[in-house]
Amino acid sequence: MLKVKARRMGAVVITASNVLLAGQAAVGCGASATEAVADQHDVELGSASSAYSVTDPGSAVLNLTSTWGDYQMECMLTDSTTDEFVRSGETLTLSVPAYQLWQALHPDQWEEPALDRVMQTKMTVTALYYQNGAQVGSATLSTSSWTGDAYWALYAKTDSFVVPAGVDQIRFAVAYSDGGDAAATASVDASVIRPIAVFGGDLPDKAVLFDSDGPNFRNRVIEGGGPVAGADVLFGYTEYRADTLVNASAIDRTIGKAQTYTRFGQAIQPIYGDLVHEVTMGVYFDDQQGWRSEVEMTPTAASVFAPEPYRKVFESKVAVPSQARKMQVYYHVKTWLVVDYTRYGSVTEQWYQQGQRLLVAERWDNPQGAGSNFDIGVEGAEANPNLERTVVFLKAETQPGQDMFLRGGIDHDAAAQRGVQCTNGDSTPNYKCAIPIVHRNLKNPTTAPWKPGDRYLDWYGHEPTQLGVSSGLLAQGSPSDWTTNVWPEDYGPQKTVALDGYGLEPLNTYGMHYWMLDVDMDCSRAYADSNGNRWFEIKAYISNGPGWEPDLKQVETPYPSNNHFGRCGMVNVFEWGSSGVTFVDMPSGNGSP
Numbered sequence: 001m002l003k004v005k006a007r008r009m010g011a012v013v014i015t016a017s018n019v020l021l022a023g024q025a026a027v028g029c030g031a032s033a034t035e036a037v038a039d040q041h042d043v044e045l046g047s048a049s050s051a052y053s054v055t056d057p058g059s060a061v062l063n064l065t066s067t068w069g070d071y072q073m074e075c076m077l078t079d080s081t082t083d084e085f086v087r088s089g090e091t092l093t094l095s096v097p098a099y100q101l102w103q104a105l106h107p108d109q110w111e112e113p114a115l116d117r118v119m120q121t122k123m124t125v126t127a128l129y130y131q132n133g134a135q136v137g138s139a140t141l142s143t144s145s146w147t148g149d150a151y152w153a154l155y156a157k158t159d160s161f162v163v164p165a166g167v168d169q170i171r172f173a174v175a176y177s178d179g180g181d182a183a184a185t186a187s188v189d190a191s192v193i194r195p196i197a198v199f200g201g202d203l204p205d206k207a208v209l210f211d212s213d214g215p216n217f218r219n220r221v222i223e224g225g226g227p228v229a230g231a232d233v234l235f236g237y238t239e240y241r242a243d244t245l246v247n248a249s250a251i252d253r254t255i256g257k258a259q260t261y262t263r264f265g266q267a268i269q270p271i272y273g274d275l276v277h278e279v280t281m282g283v284y285f286d287d288q289q290g291w292r293s294e295v296e297m298t299p300t301a302a303s304v305f306a307p308e309p310y311r312k313v314f315e316s317k318v319a320v321p322s323q324a325r326k327m328q329v330y331y332h333v334k335t336w337l338v339v340d341y342t343r344y345g346s347v348t349e350q351w352y353q354q355g356q357r358l359l360v361a362e363r364w365d366n367p368q369g370a371g372s373n374f375d376i377g378v379e380g381a382e383a384n385p386n387l388e389r390t391v392v393f394l395k396a397e398t399q400p401g402q403d404m405f406l407r408g409g410i411d412h413d414a415a416a417q418r419g420v421q422c423t424n425g426d427s428t429p430n431y432k433c434a435i436p437i438v439h440r441n442l443k444n445p446t447t448a449p450w451k452p453g454d455r456y457l458d459w460y461g462h463e464p465t466q467l468g469v470s471s472g473l474l475a476q477g478s479p480s481d482w483t484t485n486v487w488p489e490d491y492g493p494q495k496t497v498a499l500d501g502y503g504l505e506p507l508n509t510y511g512m513h514y515w516m517l518d519v520d521m522d523c524s525r526a527y528a529d530s531n532g533n534r535w536f537e538i539k540a541y542i543s544n545g546p547g548w549e550p551d552l553k554q555v556e557t558p559y560p561s562n563n564h565f566g567r568c569g570m571v572n573v574f575e576w577g578s579s580g581v582t583f584v585d586m587p588s589g590n591g592s593p
Contacts (some may be wrong), residue, residue: 007012007148007406013200018407018469027365029467032179036341043051043362050227050304051203051204051228051231051379051380051381051382052203052382053089053203054087054088054089054199054203054223054319055223055224055225056081056082056224056225057082057087057088057089057090057091057163057200058080058081058087058090058091059079059080059081059083059090059091059092059093059160060077060078060079060080060081060082060086060090060092060093061077061078061079061080061092061093061094061095061157062075062076062077062078062092062093062094062095062196063075063076063078063095063096063097063155063294064094064095064096064097064100064172064174064188064193065097065100066100067194069308069309070194070302071192071193071194071311072192072193072444073093073188073192073194074193074194074196075172075191075193075196077157078095083220084197085104085197085199085222086163086170086196086197086198087163087198087199087200087222087223088164088165088166088167088198088199088200088201088203088223089162089163089165089178089200090162090163090441091160091161091162092160092161092162092163093157093158093160093161094125094127094141094157094158094172095122095147095155095156095157095158096155096156096174097152097154097155098118098119098121098146098148098151098154098155098156099151099152099154101118101121101123101156102118102121103174104176104186104188104470105121105176105177105178105181105184105185105186106178106181106184112151113151115149115150115151115154117180117324118151118154118257119154120178120179120180121156121176121177121178121179121180122142122143122144122156122176122177122178122179123140123142123156123158123174123175123176123177124140124142124143124174124175124177125140125141125142125158125172125173125174125175125177125494126138126139126140126141126172126173126174126190127139127140127141127161127170127171127172128170128171128172128190128333129164129167129169129170130167130168130169130170130171130195131166131167131168131169131201132168132255132423132424132430133424133425133426133465134424134428134430134528136166136167137164137167139161141158141159141161142158142159143156143157143158143159144157144159144548145157156234163198164200165200165201166201167198167201167367168197168198168202168254169195169197169201170195170198171190171193171195171196172190172196173187173188173190173193174187174188174192175187175188175194178296179451183457194307195304195307197307199222199304200222200223202232203223203228204228204230204381204592205222205228205231205232205233205234205417206221206222206225206227206228206231206232206233206234207221207222207223207233207234207235207236207304207305208220208221208222208227208233208234208235208236208376208455209222209235209236209237209238209305209313210235210236210237210238210241210331210365210374211236211240211241211305211565212238212240212241212244212542213239215244215451217241217244217245217288217365219374220341221376223409225379225422226327226377226379227320227327227376227377227378227379228320228378228379228380228381229320229321229322229323229324229325229378229380229381229396230320230321230322230381230438231319231320231377232317232318232319232320232455232465233317233318233320234304234315234316234317235281235297235315235316235317235318235329236303236304236305236313236314236315237279237281237297237313237314237315237331237365238305238306238311238312238313238314239277239299239312239313240311241365242277242279242314242333242335243275244275245279245333245362245363245365246333246335246361246362247361248275248335248361251275251335251337251360251361251540252360253272253275253337254270254271254272254273254351255271255272255273255337255339255341255350255351255352256271256341256347256348256349256350256351256352257269257270257271257347257348257349258271258344258345258346258347258349259345259346259347259348260345260346266336268348271341271344271347273337273338273339273340273352274337274338274340275335275336275337275338275360276335276336276338276357277299277314277316277333277334277336278296278333278334278335279296279297279299279331279332279333279334279542280294280295280296280297280331281294281295281297281316281329281330281331281332282294282295282329282330282331282332282373283295283327283328283329284326284327284329284373285320285321285324285327285378285452286324286325286326287321287323287324287452289321289448289449289452292467292468293469294332295316295465295467296316296319297314297315297316298314298315298316299312299313299314300312300313300314300315302447303315312405317452317464317465318465318467319452319453319454319463319465319466319467320378320505321441321452321453322381322438324378325378325380326375326377326378327375327376327378328373328374328375328376329373329374329376330364330365330366330372330373330374331364331365331473332362332363332364332365333361333362333363333364333365334359334361334362334409335359335360335361335362335363336354336357336358336359336360337357337358337360338356338357339352339353339354339355339356339357339358340354340355341354342354343553349432353504355519371444372511382523384436386522386523386524386525387438387520387521387522387523387564388520388521388522388523388568388569388586389440389518389519389520389521389569389586390437390519390520390523390566390567390568390569390570390572391507391515391516391517391518391570391571391572391586392406392480392508392516392517392538392572392574392575393483393507393508393510393515393516393571393572393574394406394480394514394515394517394538394540394564394574394575395510395513395514395515395574395576396513396515396540396542396549396575396576396578397513398482398513398542398545399544399545400544401471401544402542402543402544402546403446403447403471403473403476403478403479403480403542403543403544404479404480404482404515404540404541404542404543405475405476405478405479405480405540405541405542406457406462406477406478406517406538406539406540407457407458407459407460407461407477407478407539407540407541408435408457408458408459408536408537408538408539408564408566409433409434409435409456409457409458409536409537410422410433410434410435410526410527410536410537411433411537411561411563412433412459414559414560414561415432415433416506420433422431429458429459429460431456431458433456433458433459433537434454434456434457434458434459434460434525435456435458435522435525435526435568436455436521436522436525437454437455437456437457437478437519437521437522438519438520439478439518439519440453440518440519440520441497441501441516441518442501443497443499443500444481444500444502445472445501445502446470446502447470447479447480447481447501448472448501449468449469449470450466450468450474450475450479451468451479452466452467452468453466453467453468454466454475454478454479455467456478457478457519457521457536457538458477461475461476461477462474462475462476462477463475468469473543473544476541476543477541478517478519480515480516480517481497481501481502481515481516481518482502482503482513482515482518483497483502483503483504483505483508483514483516484503484505484508484511484512484513484514484515485504485505485510485511485512486504486512487503487504497516497518507571507587510573510582514541514573521536521568521569523568523569526568527558527559529558533558534568534569535557535558535565535566535567535568536565536566536567536568537561537563537564537565537566538563538564538566538572538574539563539564540576549576549577550577551563552564552577552578552579553579554579554580554581557580564581565581566581566585569586570583570584570585570586571583571584571585571586572584
């Protein structure tokens with residue numbers, strides 16, 4: 001179910017009546033904008049908190065021009081009041097060269113037309129808004145003005161429009177017509193124009209870029225402000241910055257010699273290998289866990305930071321712990337010379353083995369050398385009124401070395417029947433069928449490393465932001481903690497959840513071996529029945545042993561499923577493989593903080 005709220009974005013009010021999906025009518029420029037994905041994050045552009053708004057989104061002109069590679073055309077950002085990126089809330093205008101418009105309409109007319117004749121043409125632009133690969137709205141723009149005093153300097157400009165909240169990509173389709181020749185029409189399909197990445201569509205998640213401006217290093221939070229506690233941060237580190245850091249131009253890339261042919265005859269010339277960077281980053285939070293192990297960043301072509309396929313950016317997504325208020329990072333760059341003789345013809349000297357990788361440079365990227373780090377401020381998240389303390393107990397006896405993880409949310413098939421798609425166009429999860437959670441118990445030394453970055457109760461096991469390792473294992477879902485209502489003497493010194501994160505727990509009045517998930521859950525994302533109850537599905541997964549819990553059939557559920565059903569805001573008691581359930585009201589004073 002799509003949850004829509006009215007909220008103000010500058011002078012534009014976004015309401016439920018403005019929601020447009022693919023195939024519906026376009027929204028007129030300057031009138032209503034579209035609500036993008038209200039069930040992902042409740043955001044309000046222009047609010048007082050920079051956690052939920054883009055700082056100075058600014059304005060810019062997009063010039064439609066030819067390009068090469070995967071697309072025929074792209075929009076070049078000009079006259080920007082900020083930088084090279086487009087943000088939520090930014091005011092944009094699309095501009096098209098008059099010669100491009102005229103040649104599209106009259107491809108066989110090569111003589112230069114008079115300006116007043118050119119200005120009888122017009123264009124209609126459809127801006128298509130996307131979130132997580134799905135179209136969520138559109139806006140229709142028309143020619144509103146011409147600029148320039150000569151044919152080759154004349155541009156047609158559209159009305160301006162404001163990028164709506166919740167949009168992470170814009171695509172354009174263009175239709176041309178000629179008021180002086182009704183038979184002349186042309187169009188440019190959205191599939192041939194490179195999409196525009198939008199930053200700020202996933203607030204409070206943000207993006208931080210480390211790049212270079214010539215020889216000078218710089219870093220920016222694209223949306224402004226700082227990373228937000230409890231949200232994700234996408235870090236980008238450009239290949240050019242790595243080149244500059246290691247002084248790549250000074251590295252000898254010679255791997256041997258080959259015979260070549262020139263206009264002067266045969267010659268023996270040097271041949272070269274490729275330089276390949278590996279970038280890892282270290283991350284620190286003031287959350288009592290300190291520095292994390294270095295995380296390898298993923299080299300990404302056509303990144304949101306640099307959409308051109310020939311530019312590469314190293315990316316890593318990091319989850320900010322909800323209790324963090326300070327963050328520091330550094331980067332570790334290793335540069336390898338990769339040997340490849342297969343692309344050369346007559347090789348006369350091979351200095352290395354085919355495919356060999358040689359470490360030719362290693363540098364650390366710190367602001368002031370060894371021992372220093374980049375300080376990145378963390379700002380507190382605004383309170384989510386939909387969070388309610390929710391507890392799950394699931395009884396299962398395990399063996400040493402086994403841990404219980406819980407997976408769940410809303411069943412994909414059940415969601416599809418209600419028109420909700422749980423995956424993106426490329427089949428990756430979009431977390432629309434997951435339920436946001438915040439762990440309350442961080443004291444268990446075994447499970448604590450798995451909990452930072454566990455943003456959702458979901459079906460997918462390990463989330464990309466769950467970076468912690470415990471007992472040599474990455475998280476296999478949302479970790480739970482072992483509890484009991486009695487502590488046997490032969491178990492040694494008494495342990496309690498309050499002090500140790502596991503053991504005796506007052507809410508457990510049921511017996512031994514009840515594993516507990518104790519979280520604040522976003523009940524607005526659970527399934528609502530006609531009585532106002534909020535439901536979620538859940539199933540256990542035990543590591544190093546049984547794996548998935550078997551299917552079961554719980555009675556009196558809101559819809560058919562092979563999983564347990566819990567109720568948000570309550571204590572839910574289950575047993576492994578059993579269809580039984582006990583619901584208990586949360587004791588007074590034990591609700592969400």
